[in-house]
Amino acid sequence: MxxxxxxxxxxLAQIAAVMGIVMLTVMILTLAERKVLGWMQDRMGPMxxxxxxxxxxxxxxxxxxxxxxxxxAGANKAMFTLAPLLAMxxxxxxxxxxxxxxxxxxxxxxxxxxxxxxxxxNIGILYILAFASIGAxxxxxxxxxxxxxxxxLGGLRSAAQVISYELNVGLAIVGVLLxxxxxxxxxxxxxxxxxxxxxxxxxxxxxxxxxxxxxIFAFVVFVISAVAETNRVxxxxxxxxxxxVAGFFTEYSGMRFAFFFIAEYANMVLVxxxxxxxxxxxxxxxxxxxxxxxxxxxxxxxVENVAWFTFKVYLFLFLFFWLRATLPRLRYxxxxxxxxxxxxxxxxxxIVVTAITAYFFPRG
Amino acid sequence: xxxxxxxYFAFVIAAAAVLVVALRNPIYxxxxxxxxxxxxxxxxxxxxxxxxxxxxxVVYAGAILVLYLFVVMLLNLRQDDRxxxxxxxxxxxxxxxxxxxxxxxxxKGWTTPVVATGAETTVGGTGNTEAIGDVLYSxxxxxxxxxxxxxxxxxxGAIILAKKDLGEPAEx
Numbered sequence: 001m002x003x004x005x006x007x008x009x010x011x012l013a014q015i016a017a018v019m020g021i022v023m024l025t026v027m028i029l030t031l032a033e034r035k036v037l038g039w040m041q042d043r044m045g046p047m048x049x050x051x052x053x054x055x056x057x058x059x060x061x062x063x064x065x066x067x068x069x070x071x072x073a074g075a076n077k078a079m080f081t082l083a084p085l086l087a088m089x090x091x092x093x094x095x096x097x098x099x100x101x102x103x104x105x106x107x108x109x110x111x112x113x114x115x116x117x118x119x120x121x122n123i124g125i126l127y128i129l130a131f132a133s134i135g136a137x138x139x140x141x142x143x144x145x146x147x148x149x150x151x152x153l154g155g156l157r158s159a160a161q162v163i164s165y166e167l168n169v170g171l172a173i174v175g176v177l178l179x180x181x182x183x184x185x186x187x188x189x190x191x192x193x194x195x196x197x198x199x200x201x202x203x204x205x206x207x208x209x210x211x212x213x214x215x216i217f218a219f220v221v222f223v224i225s226a227v228a229e230t231n232r233v234x235x236x237x238x239x240x241x242x243x244x245v246a247g248f249f250t251e252y253s254g255m256r257f258a259f260f261f262i263a264e265y266a267n268m269v270l271v272x273x274x275x276x277x278x279x280x281x282x283x284x285x286x287x288x289x290x291x292x293x294x295x296x297x298x299x300x301x302x303v304e305n306v307a308w309f310t311f312k313v314y315l316f317l318f319l320f321f322w323l324r325a326t327l328p329r330l331r332y333x334x335x336x337x338x339x340x341x342x343x344x345x346x347x348x349x350x351i352v353v354t355a356i357t358a359y360f361f362p363r364g
Numbered sequence: 365x366x367x368x369x370x371x372y373f374a375f376v377i378a379a380a381a382v383l384v385v386a387l388r389n390p391i392y393x394x395x396x397x398x399x400x401x402x403x404x405x406x407x408x409x410x411x412x413x414x415x416x417x418x419x420x421x422v423v424y425a426g427a428i429l430v431l432y433l434f435v436v437m438l439l440n441l442r443q444d445d446r447x448x449x450x451x452x453x454x455x456x457x458x459x460x461x462x463x464x465x466x467x468x469x470x471x472k473g474w475t476t477p478v479v480a481t482g483a484e485t486t487v488g489g490t491g492n493t494e495a496i497g498d499v500l501y502s503x504x505x506x507x508x509x510x511x512x513x514x515x516x517x518x519x520x521g522a523i524i525l526a527k528k529d530l531g532e533p534a535e536x
Contacts, residue, residue, distance in 0.1 A: 133425065141391075
């Protein structure tokens with residue numbers, strides 16, 4: 001029983017660490033987004049709070065925390081409270097299976113610990129997809145329970161959009177799963193070791209350089225669908241300011257609003273982590289091995305791996321901001337047509353082609 | 365430990381299933397159904413069928429139930445006329461199921477259920493995802509193909525229903 005409780009303690013510590021990192025990343029993102037947008041639009045971004053505006057997220061957090069909590073008249077109180085939780089929990093829970101660093105094991109206190117992944121379950125990516133699909137409930141219920149037409153329309157739009165693009169996300173990763181032969185993100189990442197030409201976006205076999213199994217089409221479909229699934233520009237129809245005020249969270253204020261806000265950013269981080277793990281080699285460096293390993297510091301090689309993972313994730317997050325600064329919003333019918341008539345056929349064709357090449361040119 | 369989890373899941377499944385039909389507000393019914401789906405998935409996990417558990421959530425909770433909610437919200441059902449004309453059908457289906465259960469119990473007797481240890485799902489060192497794929501495309505190939513055909517028919521039917529105005533020019 002002591003071993004069980006020890007495992008529990010270690011898991012809880014890992015969860016706390018990952019949650020802390022995710023929340024910190026979300027805080028950084030709120031500032032980074034405004035700064036990046038500012039620079040792209042030839043502005044300064046927030047400059048008032050702290051040196052160069054770097055304390056802005058803390059000020060925003062305090063403001064939201066102390067704001068009055070308003071529940072609109074005629075709203076369904078229970079659902080109104082439940083909706084932000086239903087949005088936030090699925091966004092945070094997915095990080096449990098993300099490998100942030102090499103899958104080394106650590107023997108401490110008589111038990112084996114995997115320090116860089118909370119739980120290496122054998123259905124890792126399906127677990128993330130399953131909880132991502134639950135995120136729609138928060139949006140849909142938030143829209144419905146607010147007793148407001150704008151909110152309801154935003155919620156319904158969001159539901160349709162999330163369902164449509166979730167399908168594309170699911171189909172886009174099938175090629176990667178075929179090549180890796182596993183649903184575990186740890187195994188998938190390890191299958192891409194040994195240089196950037198082994199990443200699934202390039203898709204060389206373990207013994208060659210030629211991109212026979214390239215997943216670049218799946219990668220493009222995945223990234224576009226992920227942007228759509230997180231309701232970001234140019235797919236932010238659920239909260240289209242010019243037509244729906246603020247969409248499903250029009251009536252929300254204070255901490256409940258903050259929960260939706262955090263959920264959106266946590267979802268961005270999550271899909272960035274998944275994209276990095278599936279297509280860009282996860283924590284693998286773009287060259288074989290690690291530089292720290294070559295100079296004789298094998299024990300510190302994990303620092304380099306974690307740094308590469310962080311770099312890749314922030315690359316995707318920057319892409320999110322870049323898209324927001326560049327592209328106008330799609331119209332609703334364009335969004336649906338694009339999802340079902342462009343993305344879906346590409347994803348399906350990718351599965352067929354990948355299956356054929358993987359059959360005739362197996363990976364060792 | 366497993367017994368405790370099983371009885372917890374079983375109890376919540378039964379209670380949530382009753383709530384689905386007993387609650388007056390259709391939104392609450394849908395949420396009770398969501399809770400039930402999650403606990404069914406939990407039951408699968410205790411049986412070491414993680415793949416089924418994840419698929420259960422993705423398909424039922426993530427797709428089908430969201431569509432239910434969609435319809436419920438758009439139609440804005442009146443709460444009073446939900447049960448009319450369903451009683452005869454409900455009695456027929458329910459009594460059939462009860463009789464079936466009684467016959468099954470009488471035939472089999474009260475045998476102790478076989479407890480899954482996870483060993484049979486991981487034959488030859490493969491996970492349960494591979495195991496499902498294997499039996500689906502070998503032992504159960506014919507039922508699988510039949511199910512695919514039925515789904516295809518349903519898909520075509522949905523397209524026909526939605527495209528009633530094929531002759532008219534599409535508005536853009």
